[in-house]
Amino acid sequence: MEKTTGFRMMVVIFVVLFFCASQILGQEKKFPDTAINLYIGYPPGGGVGNAAQILAEGLKKNLGQPVIVNFKPGAAQAIAGDFVFKCKPDGYSLLYVTETDFIPKLIKDASLLKYSMDDFVSLGASPYSPYALAVNAESPWKTLDDLIAHGRKSPPGTLSYGSVGVATTAHLSAELFSQLTGIALNHIPFQGGGPADTALMGGHVHMCFGSVGRFGARLRPGGGLRPLAILDKKRAPDFPDVPTMLEKGYDMQLLLWNGLHAPKGLPNDVKSILVRAFEKTAKDPEMISALSKAGYYHFYLNPEGQDKQIQTDYKVLKNILSKAGLLN
Amino acid sequence: MEALNNIFYGFSISFQPMNLLFCFLGVLAGTLVGVLPGLGPPAAICLLLPLTFHLTPVSAIIMLSGIYYGAMYGGSTTSILVNIPGETASVMTCLDGYAMARQGRAGPALGISAFGSFIAGTLGLVGLTLIAAPLAKAALKFGPPEYFSLMLLGFSILSYLASGSMIKALMMAALGLILGAIGMDLISGKTRFTYGIMTLEDGIGLAPVVMGLFGVSEVLLNMEISVKQEIFKTKIKNLFPNLQDWKDSIGAISRGTIIGFFLGILPGGGAVISSFASYAIEKKISKHPEKFGKGAIEGVAAPESANNAATSGAFIPMLSLGIPSNAVMALLLGALMIYGLQPGPLLIRQAPDLFWGTITSMYVGNVMLLVLNLPLIGLWVKILKIPYAILFPLILLFCLIGAYSMNNNVGDLIIMNIFGIIGYLMKKFKYEGAPLVLAVVLGPMFENALRQSLMLSHGSFTIFVTRPISLGFMIAVFGILISSMITKRRPGEGLEE
Numbered sequence: 001m002e003k004t005t006g007f008r009m010m011v012v013i014f015v016v017l018f019f020c021a022s023q024i025l026g027q028e029k030k031f032p033d034t035a036i037n038l039y040i041g042y043p044p045g046g047g048v049g050n051a052a053q054i055l056a057e058g059l060k061k062n063l064g065q066p067v068i069v070n071f072k073p074g075a076a077q078a079i080a081g082d083f084v085f086k087c088k089p090d091g092y093s094l095l096y097v098t099e100t101d102f103i104p105k106l107i108k109d110a111s112l113l114k115y116s117m118d119d120f121v122s123l124g125a126s127p128y129s130p131y132a133l134a135v136n137a138e139s140p141w142k143t144l145d146d147l148i149a150h151g152r153k154s155p156p157g158t159l160s161y162g163s164v165g166v167a168t169t170a171h172l173s174a175e176l177f178s179q180l181t182g183i184a185l186n187h188i189p190f191q192g193g194g195p196a197d198t199a200l201m202g203g204h205v206h207m208c209f210g211s212v213g214r215f216g217a218r219l220r221p222g223g224g225l226r227p228l229a230i231l232d233k234k235r236a237p238d239f240p241d242v243p244t245m246l247e248k249g250y251d252m253q254l255l256l257w258n259g260l261h262a263p264k265g266l267p268n269d270v271k272s273i274l275v276r277a278f279e280k281t282a283k284d285p286e287m288i289s290a291l292s293k294a295g296y297y298h299f300y301l302n303p304e305g306q307d308k309q310i311q312t313d314y315k316v317l318k319n320i321l322s323k324a325g326l327l328n
Numbered sequence: 329m330e331a332l333n334n335i336f337y338g339f340s341i342s343f344q345p346m347n348l349l350f351c352f353l354g355v356l357a358g359t360l361v362g363v364l365p366g367l368g369p370p371a372a373i374c375l376l377l378p379l380t381f382h383l384t385p386v387s388a389i390i391m392l393s394g395i396y397y398g399a400m401y402g403g404s405t406t407s408i409l410v411n412i413p414g415e416t417a418s419v420m421t422c423l424d425g426y427a428m429a430r431q432g433r434a435g436p437a438l439g440i441s442a443f444g445s446f447i448a449g450t451l452g453l454v455g456l457t458l459i460a461a462p463l464a465k466a467a468l469k470f471g472p473p474e475y476f477s478l479m480l481l482g483f484s485i486l487s488y489l490a491s492g493s494m495i496k497a498l499m500m501a502a503l504g505l506i507l508g509a510i511g512m513d514l515i516s517g518k519t520r521f522t523y524g525i526m527t528l529e530d531g532i533g534l535a536p537v538v539m540g541l542f543g544v545s546e547v548l549l550n551m552e553i554s555v556k557q558e559i560f561k562t563k564i565k566n567l568f569p570n571l572q573d574w575k576d577s578i579g580a581i582s583r584g585t586i587i588g589f590f591l592g593i594l595p596g597g598g599a600v601i602s603s604f605a606s607y608a609i610e611k612k613i614s615k616h617p618e619k620f621g622k623g624a625i626e627g628v629a630a631p632e633s634a635n636n637a638a639t640s641g642a643f644i645p646m647l648s649l650g651i652p653s654n655a656v657m658a659l660l661l662g663a664l665m666i667y668g669l670q671p672g673p674l675l676i677r678q679a680p681d682l683f684w685g686t687i688t689s690m691y692v693g694n695v696m697l698l699v700l701n702l703p704l705i706g707l708w709v710k711i712l713k714i715p716y717a718i719l720f721p722l723i724l725l726f727c728l729i730g731a732y733s734m735n736n737n738v739g740d741l742i743i744m745n746i747f748g749i750i751g752y753l754m755k756k757f758k759y760e761g762a763p764l765v766l767a768v769v770l771g772p773m774f775e776n777a778l779r780q781s782l783m784l785s786h787g788s789f790t791i792f793v794t795r796p797i798s799l800g801f802m803i804a805v806f807g808i809l810i811s812s813m814i815t816k817r818r819p820g821e822g823l824e825e
Contacts (some may be wrong), residue, residue: 024469053666198467290668
């Protein structure tokens with residue numbers, strides 16, 4: 001009788017131990033254990049979409065789960081932002097935006113949006129593409145000085161520029177240029193990069209600001225456009241002969257840079273997994289080369305750096321917006 | 329001749345078995361996607377794009393392009409059979425195509441649509457092969473003033489679309505202009521008519537409106553009418569167009585091809601506008617315009633040819649300038665960039681195999697589509713025998729899936745349903761949808777072009793007549809307006825109910 005009771009006791013103890021062990025093991029459910037959704041605020045085929053698809057392939061390797069790119073275009077990324085804002089902060093819904101377009105949108109339409117930048121947690125930023133000032137390849141201005149001299153000689157508003165929409169960085173960089181050089185420019189907004197570049201290549205507007213990524217092969221010899229300056233601290237690797245605005249004495253540094261975000265309230269351990277995976281992906285040489293083919297150069301900011309840069313851009317862009325009279 | 333060398337080179341690439349296979353897959357997927365109302369080439373391309381990462385760029389682009397022009401073949405099927413456009417560019421085909429189907433002539437309608445698409449697509453490709461570069465340069469000369477004058481021309485032929493009461497058509501056009509104004513204004517950055525709804529900030533979206541006005545409304549209308557399937561039970565006489573049909577259509581096909589090709593080249597132009605324009609022009613120069621809307625075969629041949637020629641034209645700015653003229657081209661452009669190829673003037677030099685291989689594969693694809701579509705006519709016609717109780721809910725389901733698949737936005741579904749109800753009421757009270765759609769398409773482009781032009785000219789209206797191309801269009805507008813005053817029309821004719 002004692003033997004059976006003892007045996008039963010052993011069985012019970014084992015079962016209890018097993019149960020406890022499995023609970024503990026179960027709690028070590030690793031994040032992520034299913035596919036992650038990445039939301040993009042522009043339609044597919046655009047710069048952000050391309051960069052996202054390339055990065056998604058890399059993130060898949062580093063996270064061990066598929067990363068699906070979802071497009072929710074509209075309202076200059078505000079619709080995608082709104083969607084992710086309403087998602088659960090569990091790390092399975094992430095937002096990948098072009099910060100330089102998202103920030104002016106948040107500033108300008110703050111009253112209409114239910115969220116602000118503080119409702120998102122930064123997870124890292126990569127890659128970037130510097131802005132450039134381009135003119136038609138057949139125009140008489142071979143350097144930035146030629147263009148500025150012409151602008152100063154002519155009546156105000158003679159020089160026209162195309163943009164991809166009001167309050168986009170293409171527009172705001174031109175406004176800043178106008179403020180710094182004192183030349184009044186004629187702003188012609190277009191429905192997007194395609195129509196704006198067509199107008200520039202056809203000679204209907206005189207110049208255009210845009211990211212090197214967007215202009216692409218058009219900036220190279222034979223492509224139809226000529227870059228006059230790069231809006232970055234250093235010269236662009238693909239255009240070593242083109243000076244930067246800084247060299248010419250104008251403090252204009254505007255980059256098109258993309259950043260990854262998650263809704264506020266993300267648990268810290270999930271956050272560190274995502275941050276590490278994104279960092280590894282951004283610094284992967286294969287990723288860097290694939291992105292540079294699509295027009296994006298390598299750079300990486302960790303979340304603290306990203307937040308700092310967002311604050312800096314916020315101030316610069318808000319300043320330009322208010323001087324241009326665009327704040328509601 | 330250099331062009332011939334390039335073509336042979338291209339064929340040597342496109343006839344490789346892998347590329348033939350992918351071409352076939354692409355056009356097959358395109359046809360299916362075109363037939364299903366709502367689902368369009370962008371959705372299919374998005375879905376298949378990740379698969380293409382494992383292929384060479386040439387094969388991938390061949391397949392993706394096949395989806396695009398294949399959809400233009402398939403789009404007419406549901407337009408003719410059930411009055412629901414499979415593609416936005418197939419809206420005009422609904423008018424006469426469905427009328428023909430009701431008369432038991434669905435076969436000839438589908439046949440002439442397939443043949444017209446083939447002829448136009450092939451001729452468009454010939455144009456693409458021979459004159460791509462100079463055409464691209466000419467297209468660059470179109471600035472805001474030229475677009476304005478062209479849109480004005482478009483509006484002036486809008487009245488030809490009306491087959492019923494002119495007043496009602498103009499009312500619909502005015503409504504279309506208002507709807508086109510919804511959204512964020514390009515020039516000032518302020519939102520109009522959005523009432524704080526984010527979905528409306530980019531405008532009301534042509535595809536949900538078209539699917540609602542023509543698709544959902546047709547389903548609603550048919551739910552009301554008790555089974556009238558006896559009409560289709562009459563023996564479908566021939567499955568192919570007869571000699572008379574060919575004689576009537578050949579002019580329409582040629583004119584549609586030219587109109588479609590040139591309008592397709594213009595960035596921002598495209599299949600929709602060219603299908604409307606070719607229909608209107610065909611009706612205007614016809615000896616029996618009153619037959620349009622009641623089953624005139626030219627009314628099917630012209631828009632179908634135009635929308636296929638437009639797809640060939642749309643490739644020109646994309647391949648030679650790197651500028652996409654519509655959403656599908658933007659996707660293809662993105663795909664090319666992911667492969668590390670830069671579309672633009674340098675593409676021909678950088679990747680001649682891609683350029684010529686794709687163009688010649690399109691010839692092959694058009695032949696495949698013709699072979700695919702003709703035998704299917706008998707099959708499609710049998711679909712009419714499916715009980716409406718099953719057919720129409722299926723169509724509605726596809727419309728809903730299609731509308732959501734575009735932007736993953738529930739707002740589009742709501743818009744589609746609202747316009748479905750509006751379209752139902754319009755059909756009951758005999759208001760036409762075509763003028764509304766044309767106004768929604770042209771209105772925003774017209775307004776933007778006007779304001780951009782005036783900003784360029786610092787407020788002077790003379791910019792529209794000092795530039796030669798713009799002046800040409802303005803003269804045409806003038807000519808159209810005067811010609812309608814000269815032709816003997818009783819005052820008030822057409823203004824009756």
